[in-house]
Amino acid sequence: AYRGSRPRLGFQPQPGGPARFRPPMAHGPAGGGGGPDGMGPGFPPSGPPGMRNFLPHVPFDFVLCDPQFFQPCQEAPDDKATNELLLKRNTDLSPSAEEQQAVTGLLSKVQAVFDALIISPDSLEAAQMAEVRPVGSYKKGTMLSGHNVADLVVIFKTLPTKEAVRSVANRVLEEAKTDAKFVTVSQQPYGFQVSSADAVVKVLVATLPANLKLLEPDLHLDARIQQTSLAAIRHARWFEENGQHSSVKVLIRLLKDLRQRFPGLTAMSPWIIDLLAHYAVMQNPARAPLPLARAFRRVLELLSTGLFLPGSVGIADPCEPGQVRVHTALTLVQQDEVCCTAQTLLRVLSHGGLRHVLGLEGSARIATEMSVWRGIVVTPSDKVYERQDEDTAAAATTSAGATGEGQGA
């Protein structure tokens, strides 16, 4: 028999289209499947077993509450003095014109080198570059004084081997040396770093997202670091669209300063701080930016109520697919620490310790030691998280039969 002497049916357009290419829930006009709630029969329940009903807890927030419930009993205190103090602190934290200039100068030099490489790719064989983008605090305009670091993400078309990065770094060094005296280049896990006397430019090397899965750990730069570099581009773009209000920027600077001074807040990454500041200023029913003083207090309130504690809805990362809560990047210990510190600071702030919180006077010990404000004793919150491993071990050893189970758990 002459099998297959007819054209395969696959060549012919089929009326319904191949169903298996359709995503399980396509809500186009042609969709139509599934029940009224869109969950057709057989749709797998989301989440692992045991957590199918996990619903994130929405922490309490005065601003988001219906105003009828928590009307202030007394006149709102005048925020003017607080505002002025916050702005003054912001000015202190902002980089001076010279610092700004130094960073800008170095960055523009480095960027010029990359622009030239992109325009004439043949001039360097080791790597081909797709684009170069400034990211990070320099790009966002939230740099702190004394931290003259600008970040630049360079996207390679080719796979970034360590040798390629080195040759690019050397090229940058050659070019930069022609008109600047003390420029050094050092290779880093994320790419390389160009340092002059008073400024640093970090060049984060990444490859095109499509190439990420081709990376090999030994040969190329770490894929994880490259992913964060790519994420930094998204963050910069997001910030450009959402974070342009001056209150947001001021608040970010103040929070970064808090993070530097209070060890308990170190775990908060700059991206979390960006999101938190934006949330505190912008996330309110009126969709109008809150005054700075209110927003600053709100940040501490939010952290105190456990916005970044386990089970909380937190803040969803706008630059990641899905509904990823940013605070889940912190360990439980870190979450506890952040919450603890913020709670203590909130109480200190409420009892008149704004200058101490801002670091205008006093020390960072207010977060960890008992302090007295106008006769009121503020006791710092203590950490409550403890690992359950001891219990686990005890349970596993006490009952011999349950040893395997205990390890399994």
Added chain:
Amino acid sequence: APQTAYQATASATGPTSFVPPAPAAPASFTAAAAASVVAAPYTYAAAPTAYPAAAAAAAAAAAAAYQQQQRPPPPPPPAAPQSGSGRVFQPAWTTTAPSYQSFTANTATPAVAKVAPPPPPPPPPLPPPKLAYQPPAASAGKQHQQFMPEGFGGGGGQNWFGQQAPGGFRQPHHHQQHQHRHQFGAGGYQQQQRRPPFRPGGPRRPYNQQQQQQKQPGQPNLASLQYCEVCKISCAGPQTFKEHLNGQKHKKREAAAKRQQEESAKPNQKQLRCELCDVTCTGADAYASHIRGSKHLKTAKLHTRLGKSLPSTDPIIVQGSVVTSAAGANQQQQQSQPAPKQQQPTPAVKQRVVGAPRFGFVPGSALKSVASDEAATPAAGPPQTADSGAASGQTAPASSATVEQQQQQQHVELAVLQEREYVAPVGSEYIDELPNEQGNKAVQYHCKLCDCRFNDPHAKEMHLKGRRHRLQYKRKVDPSLEIEVKSAMRANKLEFAQPIWGRRMDPARVNEWMQRHRSHFNVGSGVAARQRAVQTESIDDRHLAAKLATLAQAEPDRKALDALAARCEQALRQVSEQLSADGPEQQQQKQQLNGVMRIGSLAKDVTLFWDRQCELVLLCSAWPGRSLVKRLIELLPDQLCPPDSGQALLLTVQTASSGDSLLVSCSDGSLRCCISLTSVAVRDSDGADSQAQSDDLLDKEKCLEALANLRRAKWFQAKASQLESFVPVVKIVRDFRRRIPAWAALSEWAAELLIEKCISSYCAPSTPSEALRRVLECLASGLLLPGGPGLLDPCEKSTTDAAGALSAQEREDLTAAAHRAVRLMAFRQLHRLLDMQRLPAAAEHRRAGGAGVKRSAAAAAAADDGADAVSGSGDADAADASAPKQTRRNSCQDEADPEAAVEAADEQ
């Protein structure tokens, strides 16, 4: 006679298909082609007497084929065509031949096929060994020289082209194919079974035809060979053949063939088609490999054995769904003409590509010279139809020029097609040549990228250009290599993947969704989801339930307290009647008792195990004085314990320590009932009035407090008692207030108000644990701290802070306690907050009925960590990319399905 028709068809297709694609085996091929092609002109030219029969037979065959088309699959052959198309031929039969003759002519087909299978089985046409894209001109001349000496191809072709060209050149090849197929498939072989194929007494056959056919070299006896035209297979015997015809596979194929007629190919996609095997290939490479392939060879061999003409191996371009063409119309037109005349069997003029670019095109001058020879002959031949009459010597060159043009067009078309799909082979350096294991000359090729082997250099070439190989090359060698997206996949991508991805990546939209999402939680449209969560108790809820069970008041105690309150109420009512009955006239107004009402925990049904006291408020019509209290003390005992009632429990009535309220206590001291006196007059009275009567009247503050308590009790009944989870949380907070010093400062009323506000501002139904967590969070966010909003009292006319009595230090302590409690709850240590033993995790709880403690702690820890330690995409910002990476917990993910999350978002 059908044989003639068949041969005519073959000859018509001959010229175009003629230029063989195989320089390797030109001789054999041309021999085969010559046999078929030569037959046609010969028949028509030299046997005018036979011609009508032949024409009628052809028409009958066409009609039969047409009917086949209308009624698939193989029906019995029509004795007399009844369909519309059959009527067209009716005159032909009646006028030129008796019906019997036409019938036999029709059924004689198998006989002819059997007796004289036409040309000797030539070796199947070999395809060109090379696939190279040579310029057409290079081989054209050579081709011409190679074949022109034979001298027949061009001539036959010229003639037919000359006749067909004016009517239009294109012909729906599907239709043609179908007709051709059914001549043999159904009409032929079923008849053959019933009737001996060749009978001496049968219809007379044109002599020359017979002769010519019998002259063919000896053939294998094909009487037993059953051939299915649709499926292109042969069957061993009639039984098998019958079974095949009734089989599923055959029917499927037939249906597919029919469908294919309607929609032949995808629009906007050119395909190359092998007519012999009825296979459509998407590209020139694929076509070439098909021609080389064993399947094609087999089919060709079978056809040769059956004595069928072999269509050219040149590809036919199938384009879009446009299959009907002028040639089809032409055919119709010819068929509708009166048949007796020299109706020509419709030559199948298909859109044929001559030799593709590699072979070039037979130059027109050669055609002309042959055509002129041919043009001289028609005088001897039968008279031409009006159409074909034009194909005389003068018109022939012109029409051949048209043919040329069309052929050239096709060349360009095919060249473009090949150009478009031409892909440069990549990664040839990854092909290893391996010596064959058997040690013979054949070389094996091994592609290291794709890990596959080939025996054939052509296969290797194909592989190097193939999509799979290119994908591998892109993946492993050069990511920048561009690979054409498959059309099916492309459509999918455009339809589904791209928009979804676009939605997901658009930060503005994600942001918007987030905000909707958040407001959804605050406004509470996720009721259904939340209720689902409520149904399955969380571990916190079980802790709370266990704690509440220990806190609950024993039922007898609660009943006793309730009974005491009820007795007091009843007694007061009786006293009230007594007072109004026997009171002095002038005091009647004043001493009137308006009513009595329960307040406190008993009224709210939040009594706990330590509650031994109930509270009542006695509302008087006027500001109550101490005299009234004394009078009540006199009157009440009689009503509470009437001598005749025989109450076991003796109650004593006394004034409270301050002397402002009554205290009814049981003789054993276990239960007490506190009765406060008040009046709305107290609130309304101005200061001067109260000063004047200060001696006798009760303390104003106490009275106002009792009034406020009345309002709060009413407020409670109106608003709070309806709230889900309210009562449990109030009980828990009562427990806090009793146990934890920092909480003790919070008044009962402030606590209730706080809880009510927290729960009702949540809107969604909440479990007790959620409500409690929210209350704690509310305190933790600095509600009571300086700068916080405080608790606005709804039961007061003026703006009052229900928690205003708290000192600054108390506020601070209470907030600090709440701070700690929030974290305890978040880290699943509610048992520490509640001061109780930890309960086993949910799974354990279910399995062991709450008794299993074996690995309870371990399971609880695992469950907690699973629910809480959710891995996310941690972010180290650019500035911190160098900082040591935070350790991440990847134990679990609660948003396990980002797709589902996004789609849920879309739904909303």
